[in-house]
Amino acid sequence: MATPAAPTPPSGSAAGAGDAQPSLVESRSIDWVPLNERHGRPRSLFSLWFMSNAQVTTLATGMLGAALGANLATSLLAIVLGVAVGTVFTAFHSAQGPQLGLPQMIQSRAQFGYRGVVLICAIVVFSLVGFNMFNQMLGADVLTMTTGVDAGAGWYVLISGVAVLLAIFGYSWIHRTQSWLTALFLITFGLFTVVVPFVVPLPADALSLANFSWVAFLVQFGGAAAYALGWAPYVSDYSRYLPPQTNPGRALFYTYGGVFVGAVWLMGLGAFVASAFQGADPLEGVRDAADAILPGSGTWLLVAALPGLISVITVNIYAASIETITIIDSIRPVRPTRTLRVVTCLAIATAAVIGSLLSTGEFLANFSSFLVVLLYVLVPWTSINLVDYYLVRKGHYVVRDIFTPNGVYGAWGWRGLLAYAIGIVAMIPFVVTVWFTGPIAQLLGGADLALFIGLAASAIAYVLLSRSLDLGRERAAAERDVTETGHQAVAFTSRRR
Numbered sequence: 001m002a003t004p005a006a007p008t009p010p011s012g013s014a015a016g017a018g019d020a021q022p023s024l025v026e027s028r029s030i031d032w033v034p035l036n037e038r039h040g041r042p043r044s045l046f047s048l049w050f051m052s053n054a055q056v057t058t059l060a061t062g063m064l065g066a067a068l069g070a071n072l073a074t075s076l077l078a079i080v081l082g083v084a085v086g087t088v089f090t091a092f093h094s095a096q097g098p099q100l101g102l103p104q105m106i107q108s109r110a111q112f113g114y115r116g117v118v119l120i121c122a123i124v125v126f127s128l129v130g131f132n133m134f135n136q137m138l139g140a141d142v143l144t145m146t147t148g149v150d151a152g153a154g155w156y157v158l159i160s161g162v163a164v165l166l167a168i169f170g171y172s173w174i175h176r177t178q179s180w181l182t183a184l185f186l187i188t189f190g191l192f193t194v195v196v197p198f199v200v201p202l203p204a205d206a207l208s209l210a211n212f213s214w215v216a217f218l219v220q221f222g223g224a225a226a227y228a229l230g231w232a233p234y235v236s237d238y239s240r241y242l243p244p245q246t247n248p249g250r251a252l253f254y255t256y257g258g259v260f261v262g263a264v265w266l267m268g269l270g271a272f273v274a275s276a277f278q279g280a281d282p283l284e285g286v287r288d289a290a291d292a293i294l295p296g297s298g299t300w301l302l303v304a305a306l307p308g309l310i311s312v313i314t315v316n317i318y319a320a321s322i323e324t325i326t327i328i329d330s331i332r333p334v335r336p337t338r339t340l341r342v343v344t345c346l347a348i349a350t351a352a353v354i355g356s357l358l359s360t361g362e363f364l365a366n367f368s369s370f371l372v373v374l375l376y377v378l379v380p381w382t383s384i385n386l387v388d389y390y391l392v393r394k395g396h397y398v399v400r401d402i403f404t405p406n407g408v409y410g411a412w413g414w415r416g417l418l419a420y421a422i423g424i425v426a427m428i429p430f431v432v433t434v435w436f437t438g439p440i441a442q443l444l445g446g447a448d449l450a451l452f453i454g455l456a457a458s459a460i461a462y463v464l465l466s467r468s469l470d471l472g473r474e475r476a477a478a479e480r481d482v483t484e485t486g487h488q489a490v491a492f493t494s495r496r497r
Helices: 044-053 056-061 072-094 096-100 117-147 153-169 171-199 214-229 232-238 248-276 282-293 297-331 338-358 363-392 414-430 439-443 450-468 471-485
Strands: none
Touching: 044 171, 044 232, 044 248, 044 297, 056 117, 056 214, 056 248, 056 282, 056 297, 072 096, 072 214, 072 232, 072 248, 072 363, 096 232, 096 248, 117 153, 117 232, 117 282, 117 297, 117 338, 117 363, 117 414, 153 171, 153 297, 153 338, 171 232, 171 248, 171 282, 171 297, 214 248, 214 363, 232 297, 232 363, 248 282, 282 297, 297 338, 363 414, 363 450, 414 439, 414 450
16 A cells, blocks of 8 residues: 555644644644654664663662562562563553554553543553652752752752753654663663672672562562553653654564663662662662772762653653643643643643652652552553554554544443453452552462453453454544555554565
């Protein structure tokens, strides 16, 4: 099928906004990216997702198992397996971006409906604001430790101000910045990682599995899996400008590699620091470990870590603004202008600053609970979205109808919403939180298997419910959409290069 040279933007409120020519400040948000604006190569996804994970919040995640008594060997095993599992889903979502040219949550209207997707978007916005609260707290601690000045709210405003400025510039600048910061990270933390095992002593049993604890292992596993999976709801936001001819396997490979290497590296460092400096918080542990190598170098290492921390706040602000516009458009159609994107970026940044000021409690305790809840609410969504894309509709979507409540996907996708509810309910007997432990989890001694139950329950339910879909009618509508607008050149199943 021939690819139109000048595709027509979709009709409706959310379509057609944005400039045809690239500009300094990105103008697009939830609208489809025309073929003449597609650019880049999938290898850029490696540095973006590597650097998004190669920062001190990830390092703190690697200390969760140690907080429950896990030694280094147990923590490392849980980290590698947890990140490996969680990243699978994130990577498969990333491969959707080039094929559809749409943000992740807009595409989810096909499963949950034009208005039904608001529920999932609200959960994602909440999680992104939560992540940025923790990121800001760490960033403020870095500035306090390195300058000796406890500016309190002033540090939050400074950090968020820099981060939101980059988010406003948008997609291309975020990719470039992450590439530059990758080089900085490899020089600083790369050297630190190579040297620190030879300088900092570990407990005698640090690498032994003799006193293996399933509870500590599963907490660390769940935290690592949730952290890697947490990118899934917006990972294709950062691949949607790639050309539609991009090989899905290459997009998947570079995304998986970036997330896996960055997350395992930093979580592994976190586990090492927790083992060597028991009871230390993440930043103190890193500083003390670096000072053991060269006195005074700990301060400079923390300074070098700050840009990466700010950049991941940017990644979250940018994505949350897109989710927020999706919510607004789903309630009352709007034109997704550059101004609207700027305003939502500012609103998201402000919400995180306010949340940071109001938060209390120990960092790791709060962060662990946050990751567990995040895992529970995201697992059914990722299962439904991937099953729909790869097994049910097989990449064939009517992009134009995604932007209208009267299209083939309707206002409320009852199949997706019901499958989501089934997944949540199925997980309840298996969950383990600080507030509630399911009865089956209690019988298993506190082992948390909810992840696997939720994935299976939602997938099976959605496949069964989707048997009543008229896929033939949808396929015909998708082909007309291609012919009339050029939204999709061909289905993903035949895109190979």
